[in-house]
Amino acid sequence: MTLVTHQEQAAPILSGPSESRDFPDWFRDQQRAAWQQFETLPNPTRKDQPWRFSNVGLLDLAPFRISPPLSEDDRNNVLKYSRGLDEYAGRMIFANDQLIERDVVSDDLKKRGVIFQPLERAMVEHADLFRKYFMSTEAKLGSAKFAALHKALVSSGTFLFVPRGLEIELPIEIFHWLRHDNMSVFPHLLLVADELAKVTVIEHFRSCSRTAPGFACGVNDLIAGPGARVTYVCAQEWASNVIALQMNSTVVDHDASAMSLNLHVGAKYSRFESLSRLIGEGGRSDLLAVAVAKHQQEFDARTLQDHISPRTASDLLYKNALDDRARTIFGGLIRVEPHAHFTDAYQKVRNLLLSDDAEANSMPGLEILADNVRCTHGATSGQIDEDELFYLRTRGIPTKIAQRLLVTGFLDEVIQRLDHPEIGDHLHRLIEDKFAASV
Amino acid sequence: MKTETTAINIDRGKGDFSYPEAHVRDAGVGLSERTIHYIADVKEDPDWVRDFRLRALKTFWEKPLPTHWASKELEAIDFDKIRYYLSPGTETKRSWEEVPDDIKRTFERLGIPEQERKFLAGVEAQFDSEAVYSNIKKAVGEQGVIFVGSTEGLKNYPEIFRKWFSKVIPVGDNKFSALNSAVFSGGSFIYVPPGVKVKHPLQAYFRINAENFGQFERTLIIADEGSEVTYMEGCTAPKFNTPTLHSAVVELVALKGAKIQYITVQNWASNVFNLVTKRGLAQENAEVKWIDCNIGSRLTMKYPGVIMKGRKARGEVLSIALANDGQHQDTGAKMIHAADETTSNIISKSISIGKGRATYRGLVHVPKHLKNCKNNTECDALLINSTSRTDTYPAITVRGTGNAVQHEASVSQVSAEQIFYMQQRGLSEAQAMSLSVNGFVNDLVRQFPMEYSVELKRLIELEMEGSVG
Numbered sequence: 001m002t003l004v005t006h007q008e009q010a011a012p013i014l015s016g017p018s019e020s021r022d023f024p025d026w027f028r029d030q031q032r033a034a035w036q037q038f039e040t041l042p043n044p045t046r047k048d049q050p051w052r053f054s055n056v057g058l059l060d061l062a063p064f065r066i067s068p069p070l071s072e073d074d075r076n077n078v079l080k081y082s083r084g085l086d087e088y089a090g091r092m093i094f095a096n097d098q099l100i101e102r103d104v105v106s107d108d109l110k111k112r113g114v115i116f117q118p119l120e121r122a123m124v125e126h127a128d129l130f131r132k133y134f135m136s137t138e139a140k141l142g143s144a145k146f147a148a149l150h151k152a153l154v155s156s157g158t159f160l161f162v163p164r165g166l167e168i169e170l171p172i173e174i175f176h177w178l179r180h181d182n183m184s185v186f187p188h189l190l191l192v193a194d195e196l197a198k199v200t201v202i203e204h205f206r207s208c209s210r211t212a213p214g215f216a217c218g219v220n221d222l223i224a225g226p227g228a229r230v231t232y233v234c235a236q237e238w239a240s241n242v243i244a245l246q247m248n249s250t251v252v253d254h255d256a257s258a259m260s261l262n263l264h265v266g267a268k269y270s271r272f273e274s275l276s277r278l279i280g281e282g283g284r285s286d287l288l289a290v291a292v293a294k295h296q297q298e299f300d301a302r303t304l305q306d307h308i309s310p311r312t313a314s315d316l317l318y319k320n321a322l323d324d325r326a327r328t329i330f331g332g333l334i335r336v337e338p339h340a341h342f343t344d345a346y347q348k349v350r351n352l353l354l355s356d357d358a359e360a361n362s363m364p365g366l367e368i369l370a371d372n373v374r375c376t377h378g379a380t381s382g383q384i385d386e387d388e389l390f391y392l393r394t395r396g397i398p399t400k401i402a403q404r405l406l407v408t409g410f411l412d413e414v415i416q417r418l419d420h421p422e423i424g425d426h427l428h429r430l431i432e433d434k435f436a437a438s439v
Numbered sequence: 440m441k442t443e444t445t446a447i448n449i450d451r452g453k454g455d456f457s458y459p460e461a462h463v464r465d466a467g468v469g470l471s472e473r474t475i476h477y478i479a480d481v482k483e484d485p486d487w488v489r490d491f492r493l494r495a496l497k498t499f500w501e502k503p504l505p506t507h508w509a510s511k512e513l514e515a516i517d518f519d520k521i522r523y524y525l526s527p528g529t530e531t532k533r534s535w536e537e538v539p540d541d542i543k544r545t546f547e548r549l550g551i552p553e554q555e556r557k558f559l560a561g562v563e564a565q566f567d568s569e570a571v572y573s574n575i576k577k578a579v580g581e582q583g584v585i586f587v588g589s590t591e592g593l594k595n596y597p598e599i600f601r602k603w604f605s606k607v608i609p610v611g612d613n614k615f616s617a618l619n620s621a622v623f624s625g626g627s628f629i630y631v632p633p634g635v636k637v638k639h640p641l642q643a644y645f646r647i648n649a650e651n652f653g654q655f656e657r658t659l660i661i662a663d664e665g666s667e668v669t670y671m672e673g674c675t676a677p678k679f680n681t682p683t684l685h686s687a688v689v690e691l692v693a694l695k696g697a698k699i700q701y702i703t704v705q706n707w708a709s710n711v712f713n714l715v716t717k718r719g720l721a722q723e724n725a726e727v728k729w730i731d732c733n734i735g736s737r738l739t740m741k742y743p744g745v746i747m748k749g750r751k752a753r754g755e756v757l758s759i760a761l762a763n764d765g766q767h768q769d770t771g772a773k774m775i776h777a778a779d780e781t782t783s784n785i786i787s788k789s790i791s792i793g794k795g796r797a798t799y800r801g802l803v804h805v806p807k808h809l810k811n812c813k814n815n816t817e818c819d820a821l822l823i824n825s826t827s828r829t830d831t832y833p834a835i836t837v838r839g840t841g842n843a844v845q846h847e848a849s850v851s852q853v854s855a856e857q858i859f860y861m862q863q864r865g866l867s868e869a870q871a872m873s874l875s876v877n878g879f880v881n882d883l884v885r886q887f888p889m890e891y892s893v894e895l896k897r898l899i900e901l902e903m904e905g906s907v908g
Contacts, residue, residue, distance in 0.1 A: 047507065048507070049507065049508050052834065053834075053836070338826070339825075341825065351837065353837065353838070353839060353840050353842075354840065355839075355840060356807055356808055356838070356839040356840055356841075357807055357838065357839070358838065358839070358840075359807070359836060359837070359838040360835075360836070360837050360838075361834065361835065361836045361837075362833070362834070362835040362836075362837075362846070363832065363833060363834045363835070364831070364833060364846065364848070365830070365831055365832045365833070366820075366829065366830060366831035366848060366850060367828075367829075367830045367831075368820065368822065368828060368829045368830070368850050369828045370822075370825060371822040371823070371824060371825045371827055371852045372822075372825070372852055373822070373850060373851075373852070374849075374850070374851060375849065375850040376847070376848065376849040376850070377831070377846075377847070377848050378845070378846060378847045378848070379833070379835055379844075379845070379846040380843075380844065380845040380846070381805075381835065381837035381842070381843065381844040381845075382842075382843040382844070382845075383840040383841070383842075383843075
């Protein structure tokens, strides 16, 4: 019965931003403007180049609603299941965009100037910083409409500021939960690492039920100041009926390095856009992704490695394992802007097809407007090597297990690049679970 | 090695000339149903061809310009200012002596007579719309090979050509294939009987001469079971001040076990829009190979394709593009795998000089339930100046577990060490650069017929002049 009550109370997302929320006026104005923009921008079609091959028919937002406050039981349950890493420097847990818990970073870090706050508080207490960076990068990879939707409806999220020279050793952990059928979330992360700061963040996207339909539309802005080192990991485990869109943007200043790894095992349709802008000499960006697609899942990755400044480097490695009738799309572009000489850019996507009905689409692209650059990209699609399989079987390993070993081995290459054993183990478990679930 | 300038002394004015126009038939400027009727009347088209043209015109009007993915430059084409049909009004000539003198002079500068003297089996030179000179050497004719113009082909051999005409490239494939279907004239129709291996390449030269005149040739080559044929086309056009449109449709049909090789050296003047649709169909065990070199034109959009419809069919595209100042070479390849054990190979090399822009667009499609299909794609781009631009936009779809596809692309520039090394050996910087560029394309060029590879290397040297230093 509680379910019915929830749906009755919930406003459809298509009714626009709620006026009842307690935000500063300037933020409300922004939300209203963004809503207008959302309504004006056309729906994507397959004919739009950034949506080529995408199943845009899945993007029907009519059923989805904005959640009313969760019950005490729900909150406790969410808290109970919010397990990720053993050790963390700080933690925030959201369910249906409501902050359930915040484990504050140690007093020491706080004293040294780390800001780790929910969005709605940061926009008041650190308005200048917030306004400078909040959704400052335009969504260039096709989802401008959904970025506007996010901006109009975002109600909470994480604001993390790491001051100059500070290194946070343990990862910061963030959970986003979807609870009840047809609810929506608009996860937001704004991470600003000041000069020479160092930080690692992992976000978990989860559903309380295995099959509940839902909608997630997240925005994620990472700013790596001069010489900063930022690592971002996303573990997307939404329920099998969730439609998810995620727009990531990373700005890498001079001598900074940013590494992101997106793991996708959940959702019915998950689109993730990653835009990495290298704006200062000596900057480096690593873009990694692993997707295990089964049943009728569709993973739709769009990336842009935008080299604006000379002497920058970027390296992209995306790997997909596809089973059943799953589809994956990779649309990536390396763009070397005029004058961005001595760019070193790499892009590689590899698809492992495990069934006859799986479909992998790859569009690795290059746009080079400067010379003295080294840019290469590669895309491969293939299947498990029969010789390797045979070898394992001669060692007494049953075919099914041998296959799984080979697939995890294939995907592990990406996770190892992260060079973070604990997070690596966690991601590895998620991959194993995904394979185990189908046997 | 001491290279005197004479060794690469090419007449830069070659191709840059025109003779007074003396067109007897002229459909006027602009495009309407009247234009179509006019062309059909002049060419004495059978009714089905006339209807085909009229339907195609409608399709052309309905289709938007593909600017949502292609260059906005297309908008510079003013379809109302183009002449769609011109003809010298002469019957197709059978011997060289009968060709009018001024046209002969044009061809002489292009080197056609010498080429023929060498070993060409037949020469089909298109001067504007009509084949002015058409001659297949006796030997080829005796083998039963049909090599005629498009009008003649449809009129005299409908039982052979109608079956495949517009089947590989449907009218509505794109806006420009529709345009071509409406106003086509000229081009070659070739039929090679079963088992016949045409020893020497068949050759055709195309020129655009009249100002504001689009050239819409149509080529259909059918290689019957087990036959082999090589076709070469070279293009040079005199320079004019207003943009000219070239929009051809080329269809190749390789029946069981047949082999077709189609070679193009495109060197249009730098104000020509070159928007060409080329596609081949390969049946069981057949092979279609496109060798495509794009050096001239203002904007070229050309993506030769192969549909591999029969088991073990093979498709190949070898492509070289050279984009100089003011040029955009938007080229690539399409490989559609539609049967088991089909294999395709794409090798593309592009060079961007000055403000030139070279683009590779590729499509590789392996649908489901196919076994052992393989594709290999390699795209290499070379940038010469800091203002040069290169893009790569492949799209690859693979289904199923039995197939393997790999794509690789790289972008680089001529290394300073290489240039330094060659300068130490006494070469000028420009010579060294030219040598490096030739080295870059050499492994591809080597696969071309000899006189083409020589011509191509010279054209590259010519384009490289003044690009460094």
